[in-house]
Amino acid sequence: xxxxxxxxxxxxxxxxxxxxxxxxxxxxxxxxxxxxxxxxxxxxxxxxxxxxxxxxxxxxxxxxxxxxxxxxxxxxxxxxxxxxxxxxxxxxxxxxxxxxxxxxxxxxxxxxxxxxxxxxxxxxxxxxxxxx
Amino acid sequence: xxxxxxxxxxxxxxxxxxxxxxxxxxxxxxxxxxxxxxxxxxxxxxxxxxxxxxxxxxxxxxxxxxxxxxxxxxxxxxxxxxxxxxxxxxxxxxxxxxxxxxxxxxxxxxxxxxxxxxxxxxxxxxxxxxxxxxxxxxxxxxxxxxxxxxxxxxxxxxxxxxxxxxxxxxxxxxxxxxxxxxxxxxxxxxxxxxxxxxxxxxxxxxxxxxxxxxxxxxxxxxxxxxxxxxxxxxxxxxxxxxxxxxxxxxxxxxxxxxxxxxxxxxxxxxxxxxxxxxxxxxxxxxxxxxxxxxxxxxxxxxxxxxxxxxxxxxxxxxxxxxxxxxxxxxxxxxxxxxxxxxxxxxxxxxxxxxxxxxxxxxxxxxxxxxxxxxxxxxxxxxxxxxxxxxxxxxxxxxxxxxxxxxxxxxxxxxxxxxxxxxxxxxxxxxxxxxxxxxxxxxxxxxxxxxxxxxxxxxxxxxxxxxxxxxxxxxxxxxxxxxxxxxxxxxxxxxxxxxxxxxxxxxxxxxxxxxxxxxxxxxxxxxxxxxxxxxxxxxxxxx
Numbered sequence: 001x002x003x004x005x006x007x008x009x010x011x012x013x014x015x016x017x018x019x020x021x022x023x024x025x026x027x028x029x030x031x032x033x034x035x036x037x038x039x040x041x042x043x044x045x046x047x048x049x050x051x052x053x054x055x056x057x058x059x060x061x062x063x064x065x066x067x068x069x070x071x072x073x074x075x076x077x078x079x080x081x082x083x084x085x086x087x088x089x090x091x092x093x094x095x096x097x098x099x100x101x102x103x104x105x106x107x108x109x110x111x112x113x114x115x116x117x118x119x120x121x122x123x124x125x126x127x128x129x130x131x132x
Numbered sequence: 133x134x135x136x137x138x139x140x141x142x143x144x145x146x147x148x149x150x151x152x153x154x155x156x157x158x159x160x161x162x163x164x165x166x167x168x169x170x171x172x173x174x175x176x177x178x179x180x181x182x183x184x185x186x187x188x189x190x191x192x193x194x195x196x197x198x199x200x201x202x203x204x205x206x207x208x209x210x211x212x213x214x215x216x217x218x219x220x221x222x223x224x225x226x227x228x229x230x231x232x233x234x235x236x237x238x239x240x241x242x243x244x245x246x247x248x249x250x251x252x253x254x255x256x257x258x259x260x261x262x263x264x265x266x267x268x269x270x271x272x273x274x275x276x277x278x279x280x281x282x283x284x285x286x287x288x289x290x291x292x293x294x295x296x297x298x299x300x301x302x303x304x305x306x307x308x309x310x311x312x313x314x315x316x317x318x319x320x321x322x323x324x325x326x327x328x329x330x331x332x333x334x335x336x337x338x339x340x341x342x343x344x345x346x347x348x349x350x351x352x353x354x355x356x357x358x359x360x361x362x363x364x365x366x367x368x369x370x371x372x373x374x375x376x377x378x379x380x381x382x383x384x385x386x387x388x389x390x391x392x393x394x395x396x397x398x399x400x401x402x403x404x405x406x407x408x409x410x411x412x413x414x415x416x417x418x419x420x421x422x423x424x425x426x427x428x429x430x431x432x433x434x435x436x437x438x439x440x441x442x443x444x445x446x447x448x449x450x451x452x453x454x455x456x457x458x459x460x461x462x463x464x465x466x467x468x469x470x471x472x473x474x475x476x477x478x479x480x481x482x483x484x485x486x487x488x489x490x491x492x493x494x495x496x497x498x499x500x501x502x503x504x505x506x507x508x509x510x511x512x513x514x515x516x517x518x519x520x521x522x523x524x525x526x527x528x529x530x531x532x533x534x535x536x537x538x539x540x541x542x543x544x545x546x547x548x549x550x551x552x553x554x555x556x557x558x559x560x561x562x563x564x565x566x567x568x569x570x571x572x573x574x575x576x577x578x579x580x581x582x583x584x585x586x587x588x589x590x591x592x593x594x595x596x597x598x599x600x601x602x603x604x605x606x607x608x609x610x611x612x613x614x615x616x617x618x619x620x621x622x623x624x625x626x627x628x629x630x631x632x633x634x635x636x637x638x639x640x641x642x643x644x645x646x647x648x649x650x651x652x653x654x655x656x657x658x659x660x661x662x663x664x665x666x667x668x669x670x671x672x673x674x
Contacts, residue, residue: 014234014250016323019363019450022563023570039671040323041238041246065234066489066599070249096488097593114454114487115583117574 076107206231239659364566416474
């Protein structure tokens with residue numbers, strides 16, 4: 001049997017809107033993933049550190065504050081530096097369409113906008129997570 | 133012509149096995165006089181303007197004065213937002229409501245590392261009194277009421293507002309407005325907290341005391357259910373937790389020696405308006421009734437105004453969709469109608485583009501026009517509480533009240549709201565409700581038009597407001613210039629006084645905060661002192 005998929009769910013940025021992050025984290029647990037929720041207001045350094053420590057397969061990031069174009073590329077950059085290139089980065093929150101190509105260029109694998117279903121996110125992760 | 137073959141004795145098959153409100157409360161096929169047999173007009177409803185105020189707190193309601201149309205606005209620099217405030221006033225808005233950016237709400241200056249990427253994004257950047265002067269340029273503060281959505285640093289931003297009034301030569305006794313100042317719902321739902329509960333509650337009680345004495349027309353708190361609902365609660369949870377937060381504030385204020393009838397008339401509330409029309413109207417009506425009972429029976433208030441629940445409403449941001457965003461105009465209109473039929477004192481209508489970004493001027497104008505159409509074209513303002521007596525609505529109102537008392541009993545048993553928060557009780561209740569709702573949507577038990585049904589591929593994008601990083605550069609430059617030009621000796625002295633007052637913990641903090649603000653100490657500098665003395669709150673893990 002496959003090893004469990006390990007996911008870090010983190011909220012970078014200053015906003016405290018954790019409804020989405022917590023619903024997604026719970027859906028991941030129900031789907032059999034192992035989930036580490038970092039809590040609010042994590043700096044890019046803290047998030048990348050958690051990914052390293054926890055040997056995560058996936059980093060799930062939720063941003064609703066509008067700071068995504070500053071914070072997310074910083075996270076992917078740090079991940080590259082730490083050789084976490086094969087860790088899948090998925091993002092949710094208030095992300096306008098025009099920002100998505102730039103985020104993907106920086107190393108984000110997928111962006112799930114408002115209205116996305118937890119099933120779709122889970123399916124995406126199962127299909128795209130690194131093979132162990 | 134088709135022959136009518138329906139047999140009136142045969143029941144049609146219903147679309148679903150069960151019907152529920154958006155909060156998951158079962159709804160019956162038909163409501164009849166049997167459903168409200170326990171309803172007593174005088175005790176349960178009363179005429180508008182009479183206890184228990186279920187039908188409204190004023191006898192004439194909107195026949196004498198419409199609700200205040202108050203659009204929550206703030207983005208970029210103070211100058212950017214000042215222009216938007218003037219724009220809205222020029223289009224018939226009747227009150228102001230300021231949204232601050234996240235660094236201000238979290239007590240960080242714009243040049244703090246945690247502010248990186250956040251400047252001017254979720255609201256207006258305010259670092260010091262200098263910014264607030266710009267924000268209210270050309271707006272006479274004795275002629276308009278202003279709501280400021282700030283919680284952890286509410287006493288500081290209120291002090292800045294009072295200082296701007298001094299500069300304009302406006303007597304504080306003439307100032308009207310509201311600071312949100314509701315930290316409990318931050319711990320419960322929105323999570324924009326700084327300090328732990330005890331010092332946070334002291335700061336709030338200090339504002340009650342200061343307002344009673346010096347700014348008597350100001351609402352010193354807006355006890356908010358809005359964010360609880362946005363975090364995924366049911367309508368009942370929103371109501372019960374919010375009113376119980378009110379109970380908690382009163383307990384703390386009384387504990388500090390304040391007389392209930394001195395400060396309770398200035399407590400105000402803030403509710404959400406979600407999609408389920410009747411459930412929402414029932415919520416507002418039950419709110420007034422329960423609060424009246426709490427004030428008169430639990431706290432023995434004597435001043436009738438202490439027991440009159442006044443509230444602001446905002447339409448539900450969480451109900452809006454990024455898909456087919458123009459549909460949001462319709463949702464907002466129905467939600468706003470619920471607030472008006474429920475007797476709100478002021479209203480913010482969301483803009484159609486708010487799931488994507490802060491609103492454009494065009495979107496904000498449509499939202500304001502929605503209120504004006506309800507006020508002037510629909511006729512719902514001609515008579516007070518027009519749905520009273522509806523079997524369905526009255527049943528919902530009674531049930532909402534009953535559910536509230538049940539939650540109050542549980543919260544009492546836990547030792548109050550601060551204790552319940554420390555146990556994670558309201559947080560867990562809300563999270564469970566939000567998860568249940570999400571699952572119901574994914575199973576299509578709840579239909580969201582454009583999201584899980586009636587979906588369109590390849591929608592054309594709409595115009596949205598973008599805040600670029602030039603705002604941050606400008607704001608930081610202005611802040612650094614202020615630090616060089618102000619009297620830094622005076623700043624240090626006032627901050628030291630503040631530290632002494634906070635450490636002593638037995639004096640009202642407002643006078644020291646006002647002195648810091650007048651000396652152009654920044655919000656971050658003031659919060660740093662308070663963080664050092666009070667500590668910071670960490671959410672318990674559950």
